[in-house]
Amino acid sequence: MDIQTIRKDFPILNQQVNGHQLVYLDNAATSQKPTSVIQTMVDYYERYNSNVHRGVHTLGTLATDRYEEAREKIRRFIHAKSDKEIIYTTGTTQSLNLIAYGYGLARLGKGDEIVISPMEHHANLIPWQQVAQKTGAVLRYFPMEEDGTLALEKVRETISNKTKIVSVTEVSNVLGTVNPVKEIAKIAHECGAIMVVDGAQSTPHMAVDVQALDADFFVFSGHKMLGPTGIGILYGKQELLEAMEPIETGGEMIDEVGFQSATWAELPWKLEAGTPHIAGAIGLGAAIDYLQQIGMDQIQSYEESLTNTAYELLSQIDGVTLYGPGKRSGLVSFNINGVHPHDVSTALDSEGIAVRAGHHCAQPLMSCLKCESTVRASFYFYNSEDEIEALAKGIKETKEFFGHVV
Amino acid sequence: MLFNNLDQLYRSVIMDHYKKPRNRGELNGNHCVTVKMNNPSCGDKIQVSLEIENHKVKDVKYLGSGCAISQSSASMMTEAIKGLDVDQIHQLTFDFSEMVQGHEHNDDLDLGDAEALHGVSQYPARIKCATLAWKAVEKALRTADQDLNHE
Numbered sequence: 001m002d003i004q005t006i007r008k009d010f011p012i013l014n015q016q017v018n019g020h021q022l023v024y025l026d027n028a029a030t031s032q033k034p035t036s037v038i039q040t041m042v043d044y045y046e047r048y049n050s051n052v053h054r055g056v057h058t059l060g061t062l063a064t065d066r067y068e069e070a071r072e073k074i075r076r077f078i079h080a081k082s083d084k085e086i087i088y089t090t091g092t093t094q095s096l097n098l099i100a101y102g103y104g105l106a107r108l109g110k111g112d113e114i115v116i117s118p119m120e121h122h123a124n125l126i127p128w129q130q131v132a133q134k135t136g137a138v139l140r141y142f143p144m145e146e147d148g149t150l151a152l153e154k155v156r157e158t159i160s161n162k163t164k165i166v167s168v169t170e171v172s173n174v175l176g177t178v179n180p181v182k183e184i185a186k187i188a189h190e191c192g193a194i195m196v197v198d199g200a201q202s203t204p205h206m207a208v209d210v211q212a213l214d215a216d217f218f219v220f221s222g223h224k225m226l227g228p229t230g231i232g233i234l235y236g237k238q239e240l241l242e243a244m245e246p247i248e249t250g251g252e253m254i255d256e257v258g259f260q261s262a263t264w265a266e267l268p269w270k271l272e273a274g275t276p277h278i279a280g281a282i283g284l285g286a287a288i289d290y291l292q293q294i295g296m297d298q299i300q301s302y303e304e305s306l307t308n309t310a311y312e313l314l315s316q317i318d319g320v321t322l323y324g325p326g327k328r329s330g331l332v333s334f335n336i337n338g339v340h341p342h343d344v345s346t347a348l349d350s351e352g353i354a355v356r357a358g359h360h361c362a363q364p365l366m367s368c369l370k371c372e373s374t375v376r377a378s379f380y381f382y383n384s385e386d387e388i389e390a391l392a393k394g395i396k397e398t399k400e401f402f403g404h405v406v
Numbered sequence: 407m408l409f410n411n412l413d414q415l416y417r418s419v420i421m422d423h424y425k426k427p428r429n430r431g432e433l434n435g436n437h438c439v440t441v442k443m444n445n446p447s448c449g450d451k452i453q454v455s456l457e458i459e460n461h462k463v464k465d466v467k468y469l470g471s472g473c474a475i476s477q478s479s480a481s482m483m484t485e486a487i488k489g490l491d492v493d494q495i496h497q498l499t500f501d502f503s504e505m506v507q508g509h510e511h512n513d514d515l516d517l518g519d520a521e522a523l524h525g526v527s528q529y530p531a532r533i534k535c536a537t538l539a540w541k542a543v544e545k546a547l548r549t550a551d552q553d554l555n556h557e
Binding site: 339340341342343346347350351357358359363366372373397401402 | 409412415449471472474475532
């Protein structure tokens with residue numbers, strides 16, 4: 001991988017922020033977009049902007065073809081069996097809400113259990129809290145090890161015949177932990193539960209095979225993997241999606257409508273009410289083209305070496321606490337003792353380094369870590385070793401700055 | 407030079423309040439009101455207690471956790487408003503909010519050490535940190551208005 005060539009594909013990276021070259025290390029929040037994705041979306045708006053699945057005119061046909069081609073690219077990318085299993089949503093949050101309300105609500109009752117992990121993003125937590133409150137189901141958590149991992153024997157002890165839904169993130173957005181979702185799915189299935197995998201932080205960084213995982217549902221967002229915001233995917237096994245009632249109804253999703261009732265279109269359109277984010281879907285298709293041209297395995301191994309460098313450099317700095325396991329996906333969460341994460345983030349920003357500070361939409365996890373917030377530097381394949389060194393240098397300087405200004 | 411503008415934000419008086427907070431604690435009693443406020447986007451928390459008698463804030467205490475800006479601002483706020491009449495406090499919180507947003511503001515009233523936070527206006531992402539405690543005071547005054555007047 002030639003990083004300098006790759007970086008030229010991302011126009012935003014070539015700029016000064018606060019008088020310094022931008023070092024963008026907030027990729028777990030959202031990734032930057034290559035010219036090919038931006039241009040694909042501009043082309044749609046400039047050359048064939050039309051609604052999909054409606055008109056029979058030429059532009060409408062072109063838009064529909066491109067929109068459905070993107071679905072097919074996404075299907076191949078995650079190795080789903082059929083296009084019917086790929087539902088366009090606005091992102092991971094909507095995908096998880098569709099599962100909780102469209103699948104869970106009608107099937108859960110008093111005494112049933114939903115099991116999630118303590119490291120879930122609020123998007124994979126609050127919908128389950130809500131559905132548990134509405135149905136009388138119990139929301140349970142897998143215990144988490146000291147290093148922020150899940151132990152399979154404890155997973156096995158937590159899942160029982162009462163468990164109806166297990167929902168776990170493949171990669172923690174705070175700790176970088178890579179969870180053994182395939183093994184957890186197996187345990188869930190042995191007890192008759194379905195397995196939901198939050199792939200928001202894994203899909204951008206590693207090869208995904210939903211059939212090999214045997215996930216019943218798998219969800220992710222386009223904007224964290226070079227695509228635009230406002231587009232995401234709900235994958236579900238066809239028989240489960242067939243059984244789901246649409247929670248949004250209206251245009252696009254119908255078969256036949258009478259004065260008093262209506263019947264639904266077939267999958268995937270049954271679960272896609274209204275005019276979709278057409279440019280977003282086509283843009284996500286272009287993002288997948290770009291990722292595949294580099295190769296997900298190359299991306300994963302390059303990011304692993306970046307992350308190892310970051311972990312090593314940061315763990316050598318006195319007074320820096322790192323969170324999460326040694327083996328992790330491409331991010332590092334840390335604190336500088338005695339300096340609040342927001343103050344660290346402001347200091348780094350003044351050096352052109354963009355990181356995230358806060359609770360990362362994971363407040364229960366923060367209480368497990370016994371802190372209120374952390375600083376998070378998260379990487380993508382266009383980041384360089386030099387940028388990791390700039391981060392380490394910035395952290396040392398921040399520590400000195402706040403050590404002196406008293 | 408590193409961080410050449412950063413000391414305009416983190417002035418020594420601010421760091422002094424952060425490291426040696428004034429008026430930390432809680433007030434309980436007949437004329438006391440306590441409110442909590444969070445900044446949900448970043449997790450900063452603040453609790454402000456006021457003791458109000460004859461339309462005056464006789465005493466004020468705060469508890470909280472968060473960044474240097476939010477916590478020093480809270481500490482400075484307690485010094486600035488203690489002993490003031492409720493109407494003056496409304497004016498002061500308004501002036502403070504205008505100042506940290508970089509707007510023209512009235513300087514008839516004395517913000518005290520809190521004046522040092524004017525540098526926040528150059529850091530738009532941090533304005534909410536600076537105003538959290540002052541918004542909590544406004545909330546406490548509204549609560550007091552409802553509770554204490556209807557006793």
